[in-house]
Amino acid sequence: xxxxxxxxxxxxxxxxxxxxxxxxxxxxxxxxxxxxxxxxxxxxxxxxxxxxxxxxxxxxxxxxxxxxxxxxxxxxxxxxxxxxxxxxxxxxxxxxxxxxxxxxxxxxxxxxxxxxxxxxxxxxxxxxxxxxxxxxxxxxxxxxxxxxxxxxxxxxxxxxxxxxxxxxxxxxxxxxxxxxxxxxxxxxxxxxxxxxxxxxxxxxxxxxxxxxxxxxxx
Amino acid sequence: xxxxxxxxxxxxxxxxxxxxxxxxxxxxxxxxxxxxxxxxxxxxxxxxxxxxxxxxxxxxxxxxxxxxxxxxxxxxxxxxxxxxxxxxxxxxxxxxxxxxxxxxxxxxxxxxxxxxxxxxxxxxxxxxxxxxxxxxxxxxxxxxxxxxxxxxxxxxxxxx
Numbered sequence: 077x078x079x080x081x082x083x084x085x086x087x088x089x090x091x092x093x094x095x096x097x098x099x100x101x102x103x104x105x106x107x108x109x110x111x112x113x114x115x116x117x118x119x120x121x122x123x124x125x126x127x128x129x130x131x132x133x134x135x136x137x138x139x140x141x142x143x144x145x146x147x148x149x150x151x152x153x154x155x156x157x158x159x160x161x162x163x164x165x166x167x168x169x170x171x172x173x174x175x176x177x178x179x180x181x182x183x184x185x186x187x188x189x190x191x192x193x194x195x196x197x198x199x200x201x202x203x204x205x206x207x208x209x210x211x212x213x214x215x216x217x218x219x220x221x222x223x224x225x226x227x228x229x230x231x232x233x234x235x236x237x238x239x240x241x242x243x244x245x246x247x248x249x250x251x252x253x254x255x256x257x258x259x260x261x262x263x264x265x266x267x268x269x270x271x272x273x274x275x276x277x278x279x280x281x282x283x284x285x286x287x288x289x290x291x292x293x294x
Numbered sequence: 295x296x297x298x299x300x301x302x303x304x305x306x307x308x309x310x311x312x313x314x315x316x317x318x319x320x321x322x323x324x325x326x327x328x329x330x331x332x333x334x335x336x337x338x339x340x341x342x343x344x345x346x347x348x349x350x351x352x353x354x355x356x357x358x359x360x361x362x363x364x365x366x367x368x369x370x371x372x373x374x375x376x377x378x379x380x381x382x383x384x385x386x387x388x389x390x391x392x393x394x395x396x397x398x399x400x401x402x403x404x405x406x407x408x409x410x411x412x413x414x415x416x417x418x419x420x421x422x423x424x425x426x427x428x429x430x431x432x433x434x435x436x437x438x439x440x441x442x443x444x445x446x447x448x449x450x451x452x453x454x
Binding site: 090091092093094095096097098099100101185186188189190192 | 321322323324325326327328329331332416417418419420423
């Protein structure tokens with residue numbers, strides 16, 4: 077639970093115009109303040125650590141490190157910080173990934189103006205908030221359980237998922253190593269492990285996988 | 295004010311106070327909010343209306359005759375490209391800037407063929423949007439003729 081009257085919010089979205097809209101929305105509430113903004117997942121983690129917000133409004137698709145991975149990291153270092161995930165698209169698998177990452181709120185960008193304040197207020201009362209179509213899907217799944225694909229987290233480690241994104245965005249092993257502060261040899265070992273685990277043989281296959289699993293956008 | 299051939303003749307003082315009228319079109323309200331905020335921060339610009347799809351964009355353009363239209367591409371009911379074609383046919387001088395998610399030469403070419411004056415990415419920084427609007431505004435002739443009831447200068451009125 078947190079104090080409604082003094083809420084500190086971090087906004088993370090790679091589109092400045094969206095951040096501007098979100099800032100307008102959040103700032104319209106008395107006592108709510110945008111304490112920081114970020115345009116990448118990595119920046120979001122750094123800013124969260126620095127500013128310790130009550131809530132992070134996190135876009136899923138961001139370059140370098142996506143919103144789900146950033147959420148995992150933030151939830152680890154700041155367990156009291158709540159995360160609202162924003163996404164352009166909906167999918168059942170995405171809902172599972174969102175919950176698994178530690179976020180308790182999932183909103184479509186088309187509904188952000190309508191639902192964001194409600195979502196933040198729900199989290200203040202330790203409740204979840206999901207966009208209507210996601211909430212219905214969760215109920216359907218509960219009523220009709222069926223076999224589902226394993227969570228991506230089960231297949232790859234956190235580091236490996238980060239590397240999948242960087243590779244899918246066109247970075248070489250050398251560039252991956254530089255971004256992550258590891259040796260080129262280590263980056264290449266990770267790359268080989270990823271390709272083996274996912275049974276892939278080319279970067280284009282990896283890109284398709286990354287897009288399908290919302291690690292990056294097309 | 296005098297009525298002259300259906301046009302209002304305004305004093306030069308009022309002329310200088312008139313702001314550039316901008317129509318904002320995007321199916322995401324949060325994006326429209328961000329764009330409106332940017333425009334409102336700019337003296338001399340004003341959001342005259344918003345639309346959430348291409349069909350609404352055409353209706354608003356007809357109703358409000360904005361100076362500039364900022365148009366998203368991917369929208370329900372009617373795309374921004376289709377709406378641009380319709381608006382361009384009706385208003386040859388209206389400035390239309392496409393704001394798209396897609397960095398694609400093909401899409402840019404389609405936007406140009408549809409009649410757009412500018413093409414921006416949503417990922418572009420705000421300053422790029424400001425620069426584009428400023429550039430388009432500079433090309434708007436004083437007393438834009440497309441707008442019925444648009445102000446004309448006293449000289450132009452007396453020439454009739």
